[in-house]
Amino acid sequence: MLYHTKGLVLGTIKYSETSIIARIFTQNYGMQSYIVNGVRSQKARGKTALYQPLSLLDLVVYHKPGKDIQRISEARFSLSYQQLPFHPTKRAIGMFLTEVFGKVLRNESPNEELFLFLEQSLILFDNQSEYLNNFHLQLLLKASAFMGFGPANGADLIDQLAEAGYHFNLVTDELALLDQLMHEKMGTHIGLSNALRRDLLDHIIKFYQVHTDSLKEIKSIDVLKTIMSS
The missing domain is CATH 2.40.50.140 (Nucleic acid-binding proteins)
Known part of the structure; x- marks a missing residue:
């Protein structure tokens, strides 16, 4: 049928x-x-x-x-995307997200809310003309809530990592910036240096690794970091 x-x-x-x-x-x-x-x-x-x-x-x-x-x-x-496959930054972010979600959702059961969130977010990203560099951070943080392990705030995320054996010397405002990434609308301008953006991405990836067993090596992350630092 x-x-x-x-x-x-x-x-x-x-x-x-x-x-x-x-x-x-x-x-x-x-x-x-x-x-x-x-x-x-x-x-x-x-x-x-x-x-x-x-x-x-x-x-x-x-x-x-x-x-x-x-x-x-x-x-x-x-x-049909107008920019995502062609814009260097959007393409690098797209490659990274494809790899991450391809692994994390490997055995995902029907989850209509997650699907609709990803669909709407990618359409927004395709049309977005500025403030591109935080999209993957926001998407990963917000998507985790639809998968049942989203942190309540930045402190909760870091506390869960500490319980799993990861410990960080957080820089000033790092928790507040995680809160902004989680709770502000997709595409909102949130001022991050390249170094801080890399640090936050590492935290988020470790958080996903704590809660899933399928996200290990991420081959596309080096390309993403290179594009983000250029």
């Missing part, structure tokens, strides 16, 4: 000469793997663009509960 759902692409792997398996976080079914036949063939020119990282899709899918790999009947963009 066919079902309609929206989806957020979080990764693909090649499968046979012309096909792929796409890992998609869906609005209705959580994280799913879909085989997409023939999408890399010459006749299917351009269709691979549908499955680029962070693509937002409208999908018609075959869904059988408990099945490891599902199938897609129809796919189209629910929205």
Whole structure:
């Protein structure tokens, strides 16, 4: 039977000469793997663009509960990004977020509130023209609440890390800045130096690692830090 759902692409792997398996976080079914036949063939020119990282899709899918790999009947963009794939800073942040959520949401059950939050945040980010450099910090902090382990405030985050064995010499206003990142609207200007932004990102990543068992090495973080320091 066919079902309609929206989806957020979080990764693909090649499968046979012309096909792929796409890992998609869906609005209705959580994280799913879909085989997409023939999408890399010459006749299917351009269709691979549908499955680029962070693509937002409208999908018609075959869904059988408990099945490891599902199938897609129809796919189209629910929205075409104007800047995210092309703007250097947005692209670097997008690569980083794709890797993090691809790992963290590996076995995620249906979570419509999280899906809608990610969808709305990415649309906002695509249209955002300034104050880009804190987007990933805000997104990770706010998304943690939808996954059930969000800290109440900056002090709570640091206290939980201390309980897990991580200890920091916090700089002035670091807790207040974490509070701002958590509670201000996405895209709000929050003044951070590059060094402090890196420190806060390290805290947030460690916080995710404490609460999930799938986020270990993050390959894209070096590219992100390079872009952020330029």
